[in-house]
Structure formats: C-alpha cells, structure tokens
Amino acid sequence: MKKKVLCVMLTLVMTASMLAGCSGSSDSASADTIKVGVVGPFSGSSAMVGDTERKGVELAANQINEAGGINGRQIELIEEDDEQDPTTAVSAINKLVSSDNVVAAIGTVNSSCTLAMMDVTESSQIPLVTPISSGTAITDPENNYIVRIQASDELQAGAITEYAVNDLGYTRIAVMYQNDDFGTGGMEVVVNTLEEAGLEPVAVEAFDSNATDLSAQLLTIRDQDPEAIIMWTMYAAGATIAMQAQQLGIEADLMGGGGLTNAQLYELGGEATVGILNTQTFFADADQASEEAAAFITAYEEAYGETPDSNAAMAYDSMMVLAEGLEAAGDELNPDDIMAGMKAVENMPLATGTITIDENGDANRDILIIRLCEGGTYELVK
Template sequence: MLKKSKRKLVLLIVLILSVNALAACSNNQSSSENVLRIGVVGPESGGSAQLGQGQRRAIELAISEINENKLAGEWTLEAFFEDDEGNPTKSSSATNKLIQESKTHVVIAAINSSATLADMVVTERAGIPQITPGSTGASITEQGNEWIFRTAANDAFQADALIKYAKEELGLTKLATFTSADDYGQSGAKLLKNAIEKYGLELVDAPTYNNGDKDFKPQLISIKEKGAQAIFLWGLYTEAALISNQVQQLGIDVQLFGASGMASAKLIELGGDAAQGLILTQTFLPDADIPKVKEFVEKYKEKYNESPIPHGAQAYDTVYIIADAVRKANSSNPKDLRDALRKTEGLELVTGNPAFNEQGDDIGKRLLITEIRGNEFKLIKAVENN
C-alpha cells in the first residue's frame, strides 16, 4: 500500500513538472513571437570605423528607449550587430549571416554605398526589408528594388544643393571634382557633373583617387593649372583630411566642398587648420536649436560622454521608424513590415519628418549646408528637399 502511495506521489510530481514546463514553453514561445530581431551591419573597424561605431551606439540607445517606454506596442526590439569593415564582400556575408543564423526580420545596413549595394542583393533574394541610414549613393534606390529604404539624404539632393550654393552664394564659375574611385565616389562625380551642367557652370577637371591613397599632389597640381576656383570632394573623412592638408601645402587657393560621407569629427581632427572653411552637407548638427535634437544629444552624451555624429542620428531615427512600422503592422512578417515602412508618416524625429517615396528615399529629410569653423560644423543654410 505504501509503495502504491509513493508511486502516485511520484506520478503527481512528474505531472506538475510537465505542466509547468509546457506553460514555460508556451510563455517563451509567446515572448519570442513578440520580439522583432533587427540585424545591423556597419564598419566598426577599418577606415570608416567612427561612422560604424557611432551608428551602433545610437541604435543601442534607441532600442533601450523604445523597449523601456513600449513605443513599439507589444513588441520588443532586439539588435544583432556585425562588423563589415566597409568591405562589400564582408558586408554581404555579414548580412547573410544575420538573416540565416540570427533570423532577423529587418536589416539596417550599411554605411558605405558599395557595401549597401552588395547587401541589397542578399536582402532582396531573402525578401527582407533593408534600411540604410548612411549610404547616399544615388544608384541604391534607382534599381527597382522593393525591399530597400534609405534614411540618409541621397547624393542627388546633396550635389544639387552644393553646386547651387557655390553659384548663387559664392559666385563661383570654374569647378573641379575630386572623387574616390569606388561606387560612392563615382556616383557623386556623375551627380556633381549633372548639377554643374544644370546651373551653367564649367567643370575644368575631374580626377579620381583610390581609398587608402596618401599622395594626391599630381591630381591637385592638375586642378590648380586648370584654374579651378573650388574642389568638390566625394569620399570619406580620412582621404578628405589628407587632401585638405595637401591643398594647403601646395598653396592652392580654392574653396573646398564635401558631402555627408565625410561629416565626422575625425575630419576636423585629421584636417587641422587645412580643413577650416570646408563646406559640406549633412542632416544633423548637435547644437541645432531644435527640441528633438537637443533631447537626443542630451541623452546620447549622458550615456556615451560624447556628441553623436550625423550617421548616428540617422540610425537612431531609423530604429524609431522600424518601431513605428512593427507597431502598426503588429507583425514581424517581412512583407508586412515592408508595407508598413512604405506608409511611414506623422513622425517627428531628430533629422526630420520621414516619408518614403516609391524608390524608398526619405523625402522628409532635412539637409544642412555647414562649414567647419574651429572644432565644430556651423550651419550656413538649411535646404528643403526638391
């Protein structure tokens, strides 16, 4: 009799444990179903590491705020990061890893335009929405890819704004372009040329350079001999700083211009006196007198003890756009997310009021023409999207 009682007790304990285990599994499954997994690809090492590191910090800040305040409704956001070193091959491999191994529902990638172009092949094939907060190459949104979105100001907008400013505000007529030989630089070169022709100016020289080059003097001497009044750079901050220094060393009297790809504190640090007065476009200034900007900068400084960079601000906004999309779609299904992203509206964010056109470009982006003065980028003019 005693043995039977013991057996019944053991069976009862097993039954209770089994019920609890099933309940735990059910709860875990329910929790898992309400987690949106975001893959993030960017250069956290290599020549544009500051951009990738700034992107990561801003994304982590946004996710912590959104989850804490339940701004994605019943959904919790989780990020998975991969370093692509700015290399297209590594970037596409990282994107594939995030989709296949981390099972991400949406991808934020990448910063370098050539890397984004490589990633797009992977995300389109997998049917996963991809948002790039840093890549500005015009060709990214010109390929009819229904899965790509961009929260950076595209290069066509930037090139037009810079050339128009050079003509109307500075009265310059003879211009040179000096661009990196990669996808980003050559896209910029083409758009600058188109804008120069549009505004009836003269393009006197258009040399290129390779990323990693150290000596730019032969191209600069050619530009000087052809009588250029300004040089429009299209590349990243490392080469832009070196070029600025060599322009100064050669005594070339020109106005230097650049695009958002080089908008980093590193440009000011590496360029020194030679970078002073360089005019460039970007979408964010940490000292802007805008409530959303002030709030973001204060929180970012409190967490990281440094000011955010434009790429970080755009990445921060990107996470909020994704949170809004999953809240409205109430689904992690990639197609539902893509459709919700297309309908983005009514958000007041750090870099503007996002809205995507048919190509996936954010047409609510605020573009700023700025100048390096001292250790800061100072606002010259704000330009509305055409």
C-alpha cells in the same frame, strides 16, 4: 563492439541536435522578441562610424523597449561586423537572415557593402534600412525592400553644387572624387547639376580611397585655377586634399558631402581644413535644434557621455523609422507590411529633421550646409 558504441553515440548526438533544432524553432515561433539585425563596420577603417551607428541604433531600441516595445514585443538587436568589405557584408547579412531569422535589418555604412547586402535582403524579402550609405544606386526603384535614412548623394551633391553656383556665384568648379560607388555617384550628380546650370567642370579627377598622395590630381586641378573644388570623399582623404592643396598654393574653396563631417577632419588637417563647406543632415547643437533633435542629443549624451554625430543621429532615426514599419505590420510582421509602414512615414520629426519616405525608400529632407571654423567647430551657413 567499438563500432556499435560509435553508432549509438552518433544516433544520440543526431537525435539531440534534432531536438535542439526543434526547440530553437519553436522558440522563435512563439517569438516574444522582434529580431532586428544590425550590420556595420565595427572593425576596419570605418570602425569609428560603425561604433556611432551601433550606439544610435541601440539608443533608439532601448527607448522603444522601455516605452513598452512594439505591439507589446521587445526589440532584440543582433549585431554583425562587415569590416567595410562587401564580401564580409554579404556573409554577415546571410547569417542574420538564415541563422538568426531577423525580420528586418539596419545597415550599413559603406555604400558598396550596402549594395552587396541588398541582393540578399531583396531575395529573402527582409526589409533593410540603411542609415548612412548615401550612394545613388542604393534606392533603386527595382528593389522593394530598402529604405534609406541618409540624404542620398543625389540630394547632397545637388545641394552643395547649387550652393556653389547660386549662393556663391562660382562658375569655375573642379571635381575630385574617390574611385568607388560612393565617389563616382556623387561626382556624376555634381557634373549633371553643373550642366543644368549651363556650366562645365574645369577638371574632374579621381583618386583611390586608400591613396596617401593626391598631389598629382591637385596639380592638374591647379592649372585650371578653379574657384571651388567639390570633393566627394570621406574626412581622411578630405584632410589630405586640404593639406596638399594648401602646400601647392591652391586657394579654391573646398566643399563636399556629409562624409567630411568628422572631428578628425580638423585634427588631421589642422588650419588647412578651416573653411571647408559641406552638406549635413544633422547639426549637434541642442540650442539651435528642433525639439526632437534636442531630446536625442540629450539622451545620447546621457547614455554615452559624448556628443552624437550625424551618423549616430541617422542610425537612431533608422531604428525609429523601422519601428513605424514594424508597428504597422502587427503580429504577422509580413515584410511587405513593414515596408508599406515605413513608406507611409510622412513629415515625421526625428533627430535628423523632418523626414518623408518616398516610394523608392529615400528619405526626403532639407539639407543643411555647414562650415568648418577655427578650432574645429562648425557653423551653420545655410
């Protein structure tokens, strides 16, 4: 008797779940919304960046939806945390692709995570727009489903090295980089750019991105008496380098990429960080900004009560570029059409400047160079 009841119940449950499955799929087939996945480090040591990434994407999606959506359909964002961990990033994108059935995704911050996700998005043909990852390996010509809004390390590291060599006239340059995809990629570009200028770096030192003490590397660099240290890392390690360099009496100029721009750099490192030069795609000053950037700054401040940083701006632009692709792909939302639509973006004025997406999916743009001043403010130097 018991068995019979169990059988009947099991049958009922199975039928119910099948029906539920059916209704689920028919829902997404009628699809009044366009589902877009957002992956970011909403927890973990880059959670601050993940948070601004999310805000930027949400602001853009809200603006698009308020203006009537894309071909009459609203954008629905589905967010997943990658915890700044490549393994988690892969599970996150797998969930978005296979159970949420997103048509495209935006993400993420950490280059290693983006690289890990790209295998999934490529094989399941989901266009991925990465707002912030700058790692050189990301816009690999073999992957047809990636677009990057961030200025690649290729662009950034090239720009800061050329600034040191051509504008400042330095010849003795040391390089420090964090020992991962992001840091190594940047370091290689710096070294190559120096080589093209007929120079050799006086020292090249690696460090772990979690390392607390970098004095051993700095002492080795100090022996070479460089005029500048180009460091390819994020703001926290940047602050450590600045403080320990000051303690060890190193007077070289410190410079690096966009990852250094963060209010925390000055808060953590104080006076030692004043004078750090770095590349940037966005400068949050509504007076000096273009019309589009100023509109973005105002809207962001209204929505969140805080000044946007470059990450928020790039996340915003990611959604805007993706919207171009979605618009072009019509009702079918064929992935190849979405990609073609995004790659057709040319001289589009956005929050982070005028963007052209090249055939590899990289956003070509002008690079700004900014300098950290007393009190933690920035000035535009180039």
